[in-house]
Amino acid sequence: MHDAPHIREQVSLSELTTIHLGGPARFVASCTNTDECRAALAFARERFLPVMVLGGGSNVVFSDEGFPGLVLRVEIPGLRFDESGRTCRVTVGAGEVWDDVVTACVARGLGGIECLAGIPGTAGATPIQNVGAYGQEVKDTLQTVDALELATGEERRFSGTECGLGYRWSRFKGEDAGRYIVTSVMFRLEEGAQPRIRYPELARAVAQEGSGTLLPSGEPGLNQVRKTVLRLRRSKSMVIDPADPNSRSVGSFFMNPVLSQEKFELLREHWRTSGLAEAIPAYPSPEGIKIPAAWLVEHAGFPKGTRRGKIGISEKHALALVNRGGTTRELIAFAEEIQAGVERMFGIRLSIEPVIVGEKVAT
Ligand SMILES: Cc1cc2nc3c(=O)[nH]c(=O)nc-3n(C[C@H](O)[C@H](O)[C@H](O)COP(=O)(O)OP(=O)(O)OC[C@H]3O[C@@H](n4cnc5c(N)ncnc54)[C@H](O)[C@@H]3O)c2cc1C
Known part of the structure; x- marks a missing residue:
C-alpha cells in the first residue's frame, strides 16, 4: 500500500x-x-x-x-539550504539526526547552531524544549516549525515566536503538549559567521586548544568551536556512546531552577547564616536568577557516582541519572529522593526535564 x-x-x-x-x-x-x-x-x-x-x-x-x-x-528526512545574501535558510526534516545537521551546517560555514553539537536526538524535537547548550539555544535561529495536528491531520506552520520558546520550554511542552507532530523545522543561519562563544568554560577550552587551530585572522572557527563542544561534552558523558555506561541517560534529569531576585536573596541569606562558607552560584538570565541544579544536587548530599541499586548519578555529571540495568520505577524513586533532599536543604523543588510516560511523577 x-x-x-x-x-x-x-x-x-x-x-x-x-x-x-x-x-x-x-x-x-x-x-x-x-x-x-x-x-x-x-x-x-x-x-x-x-x-x-x-x-x-x-x-x-x-x-x-x-x-x-x-x-x-x-523519521522524516530532508536537508535543504536556500542561500540569500549573507543568510541561509536551512529546512530540515524532523527525523534528521540533530548532530548531523549541525555538522553539515558548520561544514558550509553557517553559524548559529555550532554550540549545539552533540545534543542527541532529532531535529524535529529541538523546538519541543528549545534545546540549548553552551550559551546557544534553537530559539536564537529557529524561523518556522511545520506540524501536523494529531486530531485533525491538518498541517500548520508556526513562526519561531509563536512556538513560545523559553528555557527548556515551548508551547509543544505546555498548552499544546501531545497535540502536534513536528514534520520539519527551518533555521536562519549566517554565512561566514564568527562563532558565538558566550560561555566562559567554552571560551577557556577553545583558548586551550592552541593557536594551531585558529583561523588566519586569529579567531577560532565554527568547526573548532563545534569540536571543542564535542570534546567537553564527551568528558561529561553528554554524548551518546555505547561504550560509555555514564551516557545511558536522558541528559540532564533536572532543570536549573530560576528564582526571582527576592527569593534568591532569601536563599543566599539562609545559606550564609547556616555557616557554610561556599557561596551559592547564580547566573542572571532573561527569566530570572538561574541556580545550577547540579550544584544543588551535589550539596544536598548526592555527589557524582551516587548509586541506588542499578540506578545512579553519572560519575561525570551530577544532573544525569544513569541506568545501569535497573527499572523505571527505581529511577523515579531515586529522582524523588533527590528532589526531597534538595527541597529539605534549600527549599527549592527541582523540576524534572525529560518527559515521563506512564508513571506518576511530582514535577
Ligand atoms: C547524553 C544526553 C545529553 C543531552 N544534552 C542536552 C543538552 O545539552 N541540551 C538540551 O537541551 N537537551 C539535551 N538532551 C536532551 C535531548 O537530547 C533533547 O531534548 C532532544 O531534543 C530530544 O530529541 P529526541 O528526538 O530524542 O526526542 P524524544 O526524546 O524522542 O522526545 C522528546 C519529546 O519531544 C516530543 N517529540 C519528539 N519528536 C517530535 C516531533 N517530531 N513532533 C512532536 N513532538 C516530538 C516527544 O513526544 C517527547 O515529548 C540530552 C540528552 C542526552 C541523552
Missing part, C-alpha cells in the same frame, strides 16, 4: 530510548513523510489507541509496563 508506515508490534521501548528503560509498545510506526504520519494516526484511531510521538528517544522515559498504544516514530 502506498504511504503506509512500517508498523511493528510489541517493540521494546528500552531499545528506542537512550536511557534504555521501558517495557513494550503495543505498536511502533516508523513514519518517513506526512502521509505516513496520517496513516499511522488513522491506524491508531481505528483501534482506539493512544498515540505517543517519538524522535530519538533521548528525552523520554517510558514506564516498565510499556505503552499500550501506538508510538509514532518521526
Whole structure:
C-alpha cells in the first residue's frame, strides 16, 4: 500500500530510548513523510489507541509496563539550504539526526547552531524544549516549525515566536503538549559567521586548544568551536556512546531552577547564616536568577557516582541519572529522593526535564 508506515508490534521501548528503560509498545510506526504520519494516526484511531510521538528517544522515559498504544516514530528526512545574501535558510526534516545537521551546517560555514553539537536526538524535537547548550539555544535561529495536528491531520506552520520558546520550554511542552507532530523545522543561519562563544568554560577550552587551530585572522572557527563542544561534552558523558555506561541517560534529569531576585536573596541569606562558607552560584538570565541544579544536587548530599541499586548519578555529571540495568520505577524513586533532599536543604523543588510516560511523577 502506498504511504503506509512500517508498523511493528510489541517493540521494546528500552531499545528506542537512550536511557534504555521501558517495557513494550503495543505498536511502533516508523513514519518517513506526512502521509505516513496520517496513516499511522488513522491506524491508531481505528483501534482506539493512544498515540505517543517519538524522535530519538533521548528525552523520554517510558514506564516498565510499556505503552499500550501506538508510538509514532518521526523519521522524516530532508536537508535543504536556500542561500540569500549573507543568510541561509536551512529546512530540515524532523527525523534528521540533530548532530548531523549541525555538522553539515558548520561544514558550509553557517553559524548559529555550532554550540549545539552533540545534543542527541532529532531535529524535529529541538523546538519541543528549545534545546540549548553552551550559551546557544534553537530559539536564537529557529524561523518556522511545520506540524501536523494529531486530531485533525491538518498541517500548520508556526513562526519561531509563536512556538513560545523559553528555557527548556515551548508551547509543544505546555498548552499544546501531545497535540502536534513536528514534520520539519527551518533555521536562519549566517554565512561566514564568527562563532558565538558566550560561555566562559567554552571560551577557556577553545583558548586551550592552541593557536594551531585558529583561523588566519586569529579567531577560532565554527568547526573548532563545534569540536571543542564535542570534546567537553564527551568528558561529561553528554554524548551518546555505547561504550560509555555514564551516557545511558536522558541528559540532564533536572532543570536549573530560576528564582526571582527576592527569593534568591532569601536563599543566599539562609545559606550564609547556616555557616557554610561556599557561596551559592547564580547566573542572571532573561527569566530570572538561574541556580545550577547540579550544584544543588551535589550539596544536598548526592555527589557524582551516587548509586541506588542499578540506578545512579553519572560519575561525570551530577544532573544525569544513569541506568545501569535497573527499572523505571527505581529511577523515579531515586529522582524523588533527590528532589526531597534538595527541597529539605534549600527549599527549592527541582523540576524534572525529560518527559515521563506512564508513571506518576511530582514535577
Ligand atoms: C547524553 C544526553 C545529553 C543531552 N544534552 C542536552 C543538552 O545539552 N541540551 C538540551 O537541551 N537537551 C539535551 N538532551 C536532551 C535531548 O537530547 C533533547 O531534548 C532532544 O531534543 C530530544 O530529541 P529526541 O528526538 O530524542 O526526542 P524524544 O526524546 O524522542 O522526545 C522528546 C519529546 O519531544 C516530543 N517529540 C519528539 N519528536 C517530535 C516531533 N517530531 N513532533 C512532536 N513532538 C516530538 C516527544 O513526544 C517527547 O515529548 C540530552 C540528552 C542526552 C541523552
